Amino acid sequence: MMEPTPTSQTITTDGFQLHPEDEAAMREEAGHYEQPQAACIEALKIVQRRHGWVPDGAIAAIARVLGVGPASVEGVATFYSLIFRQPVGRHVILVCDSSSCFLTGFDQLLEALAERLGIGLGETTTDGRFTLLPVCCLGACDGGPAMMIDDDVYGPVGAEDLADLLEGYS
Amino acid sequence: MNSQRQPPVYRSRLLQPASERKPETHPLTWRLRDDGRVVDLRDYQSKDGYRSVRQVLNEHDPRAVIAAMKEANVRGRGGAGFSAGLKWSLTMQGGDMPRGYIVCNADEMEPGTFKDRLLMEQQPHLLIEGMILAAFANNARYGYIFLRGEYVESARVLTQAISEAREAGWLGPDIAGSGFDFDIAVHTGAGRYICGEETALLNSLEGKRANPRAKPPFPGQSGAWGKPTVVNNVETLCNAPAVMLHGADWYQELSGDRTDDGGTKLYGASGLVNRPGLWELPIGVTGREILDRAGGLRHDRRLKAWLPGGASTGFLLPEHLDLPLDFDTVGKEGSRLGTGLITVVTEDQSMVSLMRNLEEFFARESCGWCTPCRDGLPWTVKLLLALERGEGEAGDVELLDKLAADCGPGLTFCAHAPGAAMPLQAALRHFRHEFEQGVHYPKGKAHADPIPVGEV
Numbered sequence A: 001m002m003e004p005t006p007t008s009q010t011i012t013t014d015g016f017q018l019h020p021e022d023e024a025a026m027r028e029e030a031g032h033y034e035q036p037q038a039a040c041i042e043a044l045k046i047v048q049r050r051h052g053w054v055p056d057g058a059i060a061a062i063a064r065v066l067g068v069g070p071a072s073v074e075g076v077a078t079f080y081s082l083i084f085r086q087p088v089g090r091h092v093i094l095v096c097d098s099s100s101c102f103l104t105g106f107d108q109l110l111e112a113l114a115e116r117l118g119i120g121l122g123e124t125t126t127d128g129r130f131t132l133l134p135v136c137c138l139g140a141c142d143g144g145p146a147m148m149i150d151d152d153v154y155g156p157v158g159a160e161d162l163a164d165l166l167e168g169y170s
Numbered sequence B: 001m002n003s004q005r006q007p008p009v010y011r012s013r014l015l016q017p018a019s020e021r022k023p024e025t026h027p028l029t030w031r032l033r034d035d036g037r038v039v040d041l042r043d044y045q046s047k048d049g050y051r052s053v054r055q056v057l058n059e060h061d062p063r064a065v066i067a068a069m070k071e072a073n074v075r076g077r078g079g080a081g082f083s084a085g086l087k088w089s090l091t092m093q094g095g096d097m098p099r100g101y102i103v104c105n106a107d108e109m110e111p112g113t114f115k116d117r118l119l120m121e122q123q124p125h126l127l128i129e130g131m132i133l134a135a136f137a138n139n140a141r142y143g144y145i146f147l148r149g150e151y152v153e154s155a156r157v158l159t160q161a162i163s164e165a166r167e168a169g170w171l172g173p174d175i176a177g178s179g180f181d182f183d184i185a186v187h188t189g190a191g192r193y194i195c196g197e198e199t200a201l202l203n204s205l206e207g208k209r210a211n212p213r214a215k216p217p218f219p220g221q222s223g224a225w226g227k228p229t230v231v232n233n234v235e236t237l238c239n240a241p242a243v244m245l246h247g248a249d250w251y252q253e254l255s256g257d258r259t260d261d262g263g264t265k266l267y268g269a270s271g272l273v274n275r276p277g278l279w280e281l282p283i284g285v286t287g288r289e290i291l292d293r294a295g296g297l298r299h300d301r302r303l304k305a306w307l308p309g310g311a312s313t314g315f316l317l318p319e320h321l322d323l324p325l326d327f328d329t330v331g332k333e334g335s336r337l338g339t340g341l342i343t344v345v346t347e348d349q350s351m352v353s354l355m356r357n358l359e360e361f362f363a364r365e366s367c368g369w370c371t372p373c374r375d376g377l378p379w380t381v382k383l384l385l386a387l388e389r390g391e392g393e394a395g396d397v398e399l400l401d402k403l404a405a406d407c408g409p410g411l412t413f414c415a416h417a418p419g420a421a422m423p424l425q426a427a428l429r430h431f432r433h434e435f436e437q438g439v440h441y442p443k444g445k446a447h448a449d450p451i452p453v454g455e456v
Helices: A020-030 A036-051 A056-066 A070-079 A099-104 A106-117 A159-167 B041-046 B051-059 B062-072 B084-089 B116-122 B124-138 B152-167 B198-205 B234-246 B248-254 B287-293 B327-332 B351-365 B371-388 B396-406 B416-430 B432-440
Strands: A091-096 A130-135 A147-149 A152-154 B100-106 B140-147 B183-188 B229-233 B264-271 B277-282 B303-307 B341-346
Touching: A020 A036, A020 A056, A036 A056, A036 A070, A036 B183, A056 A070, A091 A106, A099 A106, A099 B264, A099 B341, A099 B351, A106 A130, A106 A159, B041 B124, B041 B152, B051 B124, B051 B234, B062 B084, B062 B124, B062 B234, B062 B248, B084 B124, B084 B229, B084 B234, B100 B124, B100 B198, B100 B234, B116 B124, B116 B152, B116 B234, B124 B140, B124 B152, B124 B229, B124 B234, B140 B152, B140 B198, B152 B183, B198 B229, B229 B234, B234 B248, B264 B287, B277 B287, B287 B341, B303 B416, B351 B371, B351 B416, B351 B432, B371 B396, B371 B416, B371 B432, B396 B416, B396 B432, B416 B432
Parallel strands: A091 A130, B100 B140, B100 B229, B140 B183, B264 B341
Antiparallel strands: A091 A147, A147 A152, B264 B277, B303 B341
C-alpha cells in the first residue's frame, strides 16, 4: 500500500482543484480506520457534496490523498450507485422501485414524475434542476410508494402531491 | 389561494401505543415515545439505559455474556437466523490474537424491510449499548455502524447519540470504571444492496468494491483488515442489553410455547394492507395476527400470496397464515423468515409482473462476481418481461426453472443468487399457470402491456 501524500499544497489533478477543506475532511475520515483507503467512499461523497458529482480529476486527487491507485478509486466510484460520475441536477430524486412500492403504485408515481419533469429514469431536466433515479428499497415500505428528494424521504406519494412537493426544491 | 396539501413526509413509526409496551414484554420498544421523538441519553438512562453495560462490564466475564446469548437463542435478525451467541463463541480471541471489531450491519435494504430504521432513528442508545456488550464479549477494540447512505436521519441521530454516550463515559477509555475501552464510528455507504452481505460489507468498509469474500475464513477469524470481526444486524444487537439484564430464561419465555426461538421480533406488513406498519411481538406469532394488526387488505381485496420476510424469501400462500413465524417453521415450508416483515400480494396483482420486478432488482444489485448471478439474473428478467407481455416462447417457463436452479445455494460465493432464486422457485411452484399464460397468450394481442391478471 502506498503512503498517503502529506498535506503540503493544494492538490490539482487534470484541472480539478481539491478544496483544502475537503482534503482536510478526507484526512480526518481516514483517521477512523486502520487503512486510509477505507475513507474512499466518504472522500467521493465529500467531493460530491461540493460539486454535485465526481469529475475525473477528483479521482486522481482522492487517490493521492488516500495513498491508493486511481484505478481502485475509480473502481469504487463506478461500483456504488449513489456516487455520480457524470453531472446531475441540483436536486436528485430517488424513486423506490422495490417490491412493496411496486405493489402500492410505483408505476403510477414514476409515470406522474416523468410527465411532470419531462424526463425518464437516469435523466436530468434541461434546466438542470432535477435528476431522476431509481433506488433500492428505501426502508419506507409502510409509506409506499416512497421517494427521496435530496435528503428528504416522502411517502406515500400520490401523483396529486407532486406539484407542491417539487416546488420546494428550486 | 387554495389551501396547500401537507407534503407526505415519511416518518418511521411503531403502531403500538406506549400503554401496550412494557419493559417485561417489549425489550426492543418499551422506551419509545408515542410522539416518535428520539429517546435521548437522559431519557434512556432514566429507563434502565446502560444498566446492562455497567453490570456486565464490572461483574461478568465475556464468556458469561456469550453463554447467555447462546442460551437465550437470539437468532440473527438480519434474516439469516444464525445464533448470535454461537457466532460470538467462534470469534478468535485471547493469546496473541489482536483485538478486533464489532460491525453493526445497518445496511437495511432488503425490499419490504423497514425495522432497523425505527430502532436507529428513535432509540440509538439501545444499539450503542448492545454494541458495547458485543465488544466486551468478543474483545473488540472498535465498532463501526455500517449504515446505508440513504438513511440520513439515522446517521444524524446516531452521530449525536455516540457523542452523548462518549461524553457520559459509556464510550471511550475505562467504560463505567471497568477498565474496558471501546468506541464507535458511523460509516455510511453509497448504495448497493450487496453491501448487506457480511463479507461484501467488510470489503465496502475497507473502501473497496462490495464483492463478497470466500468463507472460510469467517469474519470471526479474519474480518476487517484481517482482524477478528463480528458482524451483527441492528435488531440482533438491540436484544443483548435485555438478555443480560433479565437473563436467558426470561428472554426464552417471551415467545412462550410458540417456538424454540427466544424473544420478540419487530414484525411488519406492507403492500395493499389498510394499516401498513411495525409491531414488536413475541417471535412465533402468525401471519394472520400480523395481517389483523394491519387491518386486513385494502378495499376488501383477497390475499393471493405473501413474502414472509423480504424479497429474498419464498412466497407463502393464504393457507400458511396460521403457521408460527419463526426461523425453522418458515424454513420447512421452503421459504425463510428473513427479516420478518411481510409483503402481501392481492388476488388482482400479477405474480409474473411482481417476479419481473423482483428479478430486475436482483439483477441490478448483483455485484457481478459470479457467473450464474451476473448472467443468469438478467436472463430471468428477459424471460419474465416476455411472459409478462404474452410474448413468451415454448420452453421459457422450464428455462426459468433451470436458471433458478443454477442460482441455488452453493453455486455462488454469497447468498444473493439463492435469494433471487427462492421467490422465483416458489412463484413457479404455486402460480405456474400465470407464467404459462405468457406462452399461450394469443400473439399480437398484448405486446405493449402486461396481460391483465386472470385472463386466458
